[in-house]
Amino acid sequence: ARPVATPGVSATEIRLGSSVPLSGEAAIAGNVARGIAAYFKYVNDKGGVFGRKITFTYLDDGYDPGRAVNNTIRLIQQEQVLAVFSSLGTSNNLAVRKLLNDAKVPQLYVASGATTFGRDYKKYPWTLGYIPPYSEEGELYGRYVVKNIKKPKIAVLYQNDDYGRDLLGGLKRGLGSKVKSIVASVGYDPTSADVQPQVTQLKASKANVLMVFAFGKFSLQAFNAVSRLAWKPQIFVNDVSSASALMAIVPQSAANGAISIVFGKDPAAPLWRNDKGIKLFQSILRKYGSSVNSRDLQDGYFTTGMATAYTMVDTLKKAGKNPTRQSVMNAATHLDEKGNPFVLPGIVIHTTPSSRFPLTQVRLQRWSANAWHPFGKLITARPG
Amino acid sequence: MALLALLEVDNVSRRFGGIVALDAVSFTAEAGEIVGLIGPNGAGKTTAFNVITRLYTPDEGDVRFNGETLLETPPSGIIQRGIARTFQNVELFRGMTVLDNVRVGAHARAGEQRPEDVLFYVNLHSVRHRSPLELPYATQKRVELARALASGPQLLLLDEPAGGLSHEEVEQLGKFIKRLRDDFELTILLVEHHMGLVMSVANRVHVLDFGEKIAEGTPSEIQSNPAVIEAYLGAPA
Amino acid sequence: MILELHNVEARYGPVKALHGISLRVGEGELVAVLGANGAGKTTTLRAVSGTVRRSGDVVFAGKKLSRRPEATARAGIAHVPEGRGTFSELSVWENLRLGGYTRRGNVKHEARRVFEFFPQLESRLDQQAGTLSGGEQQMLALGRAMMARPKLLLLDEPSLGLAPIVVTVIFEALEHMKGGDGMSVLVVEQNASLALAHATRAYVLEVGKVVVEGTGDELRTNESVRRSYLGY
């Protein structure tokens, strides 16, 4: 028996919760939570964490921050969760960061690459990100261009919000003194129907490098437009929009040679077809996933979910036999996880109290022959 | 003729595209008169009403009421000036009770008449909580009349009030209109195709044809006017 | 008999408007319906064309008549309703074309006949019907019904809003069509003297019931009819 009861922890159960979109335009990203749920069931089946089963409650917010706030309050007050875990979206997490920190509830492994979630821990000690921050990703591309492309003239297509601007800012930092080589940068608004006008404008700048810092269908349209305009720049495409399934359906004349970063295993990529991690992923999803179909087995959102869930289980184990919110937070800021089967081999998921970006190692990859081909060594995108 | 007419329609023209609905039409109505306005279909009678109540702006000419022009008054100000009307094709507020319809009539001139009293007067009190949609056509016309009376007007414009009434009912209506004029000290401008009614109540009649005024006179003069017979009445009834 | 009503009742929601009406119209006959304000005349016509909920038998040309208005129209009944029912957003010519909707082939011939009676319409073919004057719209409604060349014409106060000279024309036209085409007419009309002068037979309604019936002449000499509807 514990002296003081911790919310979300009982003799048999640990409660975690999340707010994700299951409806609306971003519904597909909700699969992250489904991947997590399947993984926790698998862990529970194997005995749970110190004998406790993980109960994972994820609620639909339709990608609306207002609803995310409401869900989060429901998770704390009604579902009595130990921690809020892997809620999705930058705004949705920003919206609840203050209230979670005020209530001293861990906001763990936020599913967003916004730099602030790892950087501003002094103000928000209960918050932690997960994936490499967008700004660092941009910086990597900048550094790569400086090193490998002679006389670069860079054009940037970016989503005109925090997300796109984070990437653009990082790129500028990575270019350092060569920042002048950006000859054109054009933002698009997510309410646009098609980004061809923006790409047209970028092409007119006579650039030889194109950064696609877009999201979902807009990056597809960007490749499409490049092909229609008969333009041949070296393309860099940011991680979030570079899933194999997407790259495979754009005009290959534009896609071939494109460069991106990678840290997770893409279940749709032939490279991992016989990988143990991916096989594990698929067997877990088949057995424990609810209403999954063959399509889902190829869906990277599920793998991302499982990767995060794997780290979460690690965290809970580290938090001790009688976890408290404080001990969970402590564990989360002292991670040193090797061998997460759902991320690239060799990646170490690492945090310290003053370095709160768990996943910062990535590789570069190039698209050709209908698949991504990683190249080079693991590189680190740790800020500062 | 009296020196000052209550209503003066002065040389008014109004065109719609190629159609000349009113062509330099002038006529007057004096206080206390019942004036008939008749003419073939499409002659411009309703248009004249619409010009007087400012729903249409005339292309030329002027309309004066109590000696002052009406053209500077917006449609919603007309009732303030003392002019109320009914509509040829019934324009009631379908989503409101009969009583509320009449109350709206008193909107701009509250206190002139009590809506309930008006409903008693026109014998509609028993249906005051019904929807006008459920009432027979002629009763609906009576609701319109009540709505117009609720503002306590000086001048009342009636557009075909006898529609849907049987012979006997038309006779009653004629008496009613005269009583109305006396009880409320009204001046009435009456558009009607029911000649029996016009002849029995009107002091004077103006005849329009194709937007032009073709005759004016007492009912009996008009009835025997060959131009009116030719254009409007047909073979003497 | 082209039309027979046996004990027809009709209701608006909970309100019963017809309490068992029986009437008939013979082939080539013009039958008039008289009655005070609210007696149920309009409802009787609606019951025939199916625009009000009815019960009881309606037999048309020997067959039970459908209760759906589009089917009655297709069976050969044209109804000029109270309030005219013109397509106010469409042009005059489109209104007339729609009148001939159930007819195959060219309707030019019918249109010419309509213009003969109502020359005013011909000069307004492109005008939006809703901007016509009240009487012109009434002419359009009649013209539209004529376009269908119906076997039975239901007229609800055809003279409403029409100049006296036009009213005479209409009844002449009805006389003409009835003779030439063998069309039958059931007409509700407040101008009783005119209606009875042309009617072969007539009915008088009071609160949803037939109270008097007879030939035109019989009714013209009926004391109470004279007092209420004829005024002499």
Add this chain to the structure above:
Amino acid sequence: MRSRLWLELSGFTLLALAVAALPRFISDFRARELAIVGMYFIALIGLSILTGYSGQISLGHGAFMAIGGYTTAVLSVNGVYGHQIRDLWTIPIAGVIAGLAGLLVGVPALRLSGLYLALITFGIAVSFPQLPKKFDHFLGGTTGKILDLAKPPFGLATTPNNWMYYLTWGIALVLLGAAWLLVRGKTGRALKAIRDSEVAAASSGVKLATYKTLAFGISAFYAGVAGSLYAIANAYVNPDVFPIILSVYLVVGLAVGGLESLVGLIAGAGLIYFLQNHADTVARWINQLPALNLDPKQPGIPSMIFGVVLIVVMLLLPTGAGGVARRLFGSLTTRFYTRS
């Protein structure tokens, strides 16, 4: 109709009592949920005045809520000359500013009719979220503005959720009363007259421009108050907090509640909240049916459930909850002759 008046007054009193007593019987989080329902209710009252009474369809009321929400956020975060204003006092200001915006929209609306107006207001709902993105220095862009969590004032010993509940429903009852006084009197009649026949209304002396714009202004005021409360309850605003679909949901609430029924709107407000947040509950109900097994966690299923419920509700209550109530109790039946 004295009896009607008594009926309405006692109904109002009952409602007020119910509102006051309810928190004793429900969990703290339910109180928060009901508070949000109350916010939708306030916005719906406003929409009802505009659409139900004056007959102007607005598919853009979410934008007025957003104006209210942003007003509160700016006043309480940026403050005025650096003086932050307590959230409570921003509520009336938010209402007034939204109301002014409503008047502004009301003027061009005078020239638009029917579905054209509906689509233009829809355009406002679509366009509005772009403004905070454009003027991000002032309005926070997509990052949004983070407010302080609502706290009971004057050291009242109650939970934040209960406080939001009483605050919202207190305001809702006051505004309901005000709306009721408005629509049952001269103004309400004038608005309905305009809705039913503009020509006859004008000829009866009703100033169309004045009343129609006024309806827009009042209606936007209500939406602004609702938006302000919503911002306070969430302690956050950004463009996505007031999505396009919010405007559409409000119209849904109005249709479900019944165009002319102020109290029926509570049902509409409840439905909007319930459908957005309790798809899993509905799925559980649906799964009671044989041969059905919906997984509310599968992307797409919540939308399907929402869609189906909307359709079914509209098929069952084509004139809304208020319409049904009126058919059961009311004397005024407006039916067209080809119907029923």
Add this chain to the structure above:
Amino acid sequence: MLVAAFTWAELAQQLAAGIREGAIYAGLALAIVIIYRTTRVINFAQGEMATFTTFIAWSLMNHGLSFWTAFPVVLAIAFAGGVAIERVVLRPVENAPVLTIVIVTLGLALLLNGLMSVIWGGANRQFHGPFSTRTIDVGGVPISVQDIGIVAVSVGLVVLLALFFRFTKLGLALRAAAVNPESSRLVGIRVGWMLALGWGIAAVLGAVAGMMIAPVVFLDPNMMQTILLYAFAAAVLGGLDSPIGAVVGGILLGVTITLLGRYVGFIGSTLKLPAALMLILVLLLVRPGGLFGRVAVRRV
């Protein structure tokens, strides 16, 4: 934002992009206009219906059918689907207030959207349209054959529709049923079927639009959501009941916002939507029925 300098070649290219974008809006706007013209309803499910039929086409082509074999099959399915939706879902509320009907279409949109996610998943799909993606060089400006095809189809459709409504009895009956169902029944028009037919035709138009658009914006359940907004705008701009207006309005809108977004720095991509709204509002204040629409005059 770093902006490239002005060149005539780019202007030409932007113009072409604008016209193509406008033609895309026009395709869906046409369907909206047809529903409005034949049922007096604004159909919020129009985008979802179009996407749904495009997914059907995608499935058929995935099973090995060529575009041109799948095309007529899809149109037939779309037509049947449109008719069925009207009969099953809208029929019961035929006489309800407009708002009720609009909400039913909204419910339908949500339902179809969810259904698509469940059946086909939320991921983007490649859709091979009928036109080559090759670009041809028009005076130094590369223009894709696909773009030319899209514009041609929009224009072709509107000509067909204009002829249909102007010269056929059925076209007239469709409009009549919408504006005055009671009187339509009295002249023998089967109003119920006319409404269903209207939905059928609109569904077919939506299907064509979907199959034209999908190759450009990639197929996913939300493909039409943004486009629907612009299509509404295009329809209002051109006049809600004018097919020609839909196409002219669409292209005008596409060109205007492309050029405004490109050359007016203050507007950029963020204020495109508000700018379009302002444009339309100003136009409506001058012409309350849109460019080609007619406002019904109601006189007393």
